[in-house]
Amino acid sequence: MAEHASRRCCLGWDFSTQQVKVVAVDADLNVFYEESVRFDRDLPEFGTRGGVHIHKDGLTVTSPVLMWVQALDIVLEKMKASGFDFSQVLAVSGAGQQHGSVFWKAGASQVLTSLSPDLPLGQQLQACFSITDCPVWMDSSTTAQCRRLEAAAGGAQALSRLTGSRAYERFTGNQIAKIYQQNPEAYSNTERISLVSSFAASLFLGSYSPVDYSDGSGMNLLQIHDKVWSQVCLGACAPRLEEKLGPPVPSCAAVGAISSYYVWRYGFHPGCQVVAFTGDNPASLAGMRLEEGDIAVSLGTSDTLFVWLREPVPALEGHVFCNPVDPQHFLALLCFKNGSLTREKVRDESASCSWGEFSRALRSTQMGNGGNLGFYFDVMEITPEATGRHRFNAEGHEVSAFPRDVEVRALVEGQFMAKRLHAEGLGYRVGLVAGTNMPFSEVVKLAPNPRLAATPAPGAAQVYEALLPKYAKLEQRILSQVQGPPE
Structure with missing residues (x-):
């Protein structure tokens, strides 16, 4: 592996429901290295099933945040043992399971900025979280908070026009509201709230990474057209929430150089950049190389439809997110459970x-x-x-x-x-639309084209x-x- 691991490259990280995975991608967009840690198998001490804890009420679903940290430690140590040349990494970015959230305890930022390269992350960050088991996308325990948020915004349709979706139980704003109402002491002792994506970026940055527009629009808190937090929604969820979230940034923003922790412990180049991480659904749009007018359907246990839109029509069904590739455009997502x-x-x-x-x-x-x-x-x-x-x-x-x-x-x-x-219904119109010649298209033009599986029959x-x-x-x-x- 070592002879293949000395190319100049970027690392893409995936903090998903069941694993942490990394891929190394060279200048020609070839994936030449992969490694992963599966939570249930490799970290059994956390007692997860499918990467989560399902609580007795059947509605509350959480994941232990330290499990994610320790999984990162393990992956990095595996890479080091394989001879991977970290000095050749130009940038790191990635995706996180959408709608999960992390609550950093007061004082955690000081720990992040002064990490010792002699110790693993998991050992140093043990006391850094005010909520140790974090709500994730499978949680459906916040119906009361959803109804309150919709009422504050003037109804479900008004909230959808503002934030891209009506109130959903798994969305982060409603999860924050529940924690504030049921555990006010923990909320008061929280200095920063991250999404799983911005949490992962923070680990590499050595300081709090901002939430990106695209993942942030899956919170019921971000005004999708203005790209700012909605004061009405913030106020309906919890006090002082804006300062705990920090200002959002474009999904392609470089948020800073990698922490010196990784330079000294693993040999990363000090100029290696951390690019904002985003949610797994927005990342799928980027990975499929969709452009304006394109539509993609993932045929899984549930079917998921992704659409690139210029002028969305937010509705009571489906979701409209900020586009991770072009912040002036949008991503519409529909989920069909019967797949x-x-x-x-x-x-x-x-x-x-x-x-x-x-x-x-x-x-x-x-x-x-x-x-x-x-x-x-x-x-x-x-x-x-x-x-x-x-x-x-x-x-x-x-x-x-x-x-x-x-x-x-x-x-x-x-x-x-x-x-x-x-x-x-969300604004998509079937028809051929010319590509927009975006910078992202230039970046990925060397990548292999997706394989065409079928074309419409005549008529x-x-x-x-x-x-x-x-x-x-x-x-x-x-x-x-x-x-x-x-x-």
């Missing part, structure tokens, strides 16, 4: 548990599925808030079942029409353009059945 597990279930029921049979069913049916439309919400959906399976024939009448091949196509078409419908645009209004109308019918008539 791969629902597709696998329909595959098992209608395609003999075979993806080959599933694909054959798609090929045997025509685009538009003869006007048959299906909605498959095996668990309560996020976008839209509905549950159950609903099937409609070409005349718009609800039916109890489809033929097996029709069922497969109805699932696939329905899921993707939902993504288009709700993306358009697909016309078929689904005509079918989409019918799909939207039927979705509204389902929602009216679930939610009942307006009061």
Whole structure:
């Protein structure tokens, strides 16, 4: 490994839910080194499952902050043992799981600026946190705080227009409000509140790193158009909050040189720069090299849709974040809970548990599925808030079942029409848009192009353009059945 580890490079760090990982990227954007620590496996003393602690109420979910610190220690020591040449690192940056927060105790900044290179970080930072188990994105215990924040902002839609999202339980502003209300002593003893991303950057900087615009817009606290903290939202959450957060910065900002701790302990060059870390979702937009007009869909347990927007329309569903690549533009994100597990279930029921049979069913049916439309919400959906399976024939009448091949196509078409419908609700318009020739595009032009997996079939645009209004109308019918008539 050592002979390959002496290239000039940048380090990219990922502080995710289940691990801390690093990649080294050379000047040609080739990844030539990787290392990681998995929390459950490598740090069992913290007793996490999936990297978190799920509390007895089933709603509160936290992670021990020192686990993240010790994981960084372990990764760096592994790199050192492998012969990695830290002196060649020009810059470090990275991503953190979005919506997690870290509460630094009064006096922690002095510890950060005077770290001893003779000791690991975990040993020196043990007493630096006023909250030792930090809330993370899986937490859903702040419903009361969400309702209070929406009321203070003039309603859910007003809050969405201001901050990019209605109030969500996992968002950091609501988590801060809960800690202030339930543990005022710890809040009072907190001198700085970081996101996981800015916390990680702070470890490298040796001082508090600012929150970046993009990750900061997942807090229900940042005015996404003005890029400043909302005084209304701050006041609704906790006192003196602005001073505990510090001013936000662009996501591509260089926030300072690396701490001398890393120069003396590992051999980093003193000129190595720390670039603001951001959230994992914004980082995905940058990693996919999206540009204005692009759309990306991650097909996982939940499906996540990313859209680059110039003029967003914040709504009661989905999220609008500041764009990490171009601070004048935006990133819209939609999450669909019924993703791969629902597709696998329909595959098992209608395609003999075979993806080959599933694909054959798609090929045997025509685009538009003869006007048959299906909605498959095996668990309560996020976008839209509905549950159950609903099937409609070409005349718009609800039916109890489809033929097996029709069922497969109805699932696939329905899921993707939902993504288009709700993306358009946030301001996205389907069409070809020229690239914007941004500096970031120049930076990544040497990187391999993402592999093209599929292209639209001829005539697909016309078929689904005509079918989409019918799909939207039927979705509204389902929602009216679930939610009942307006009061």
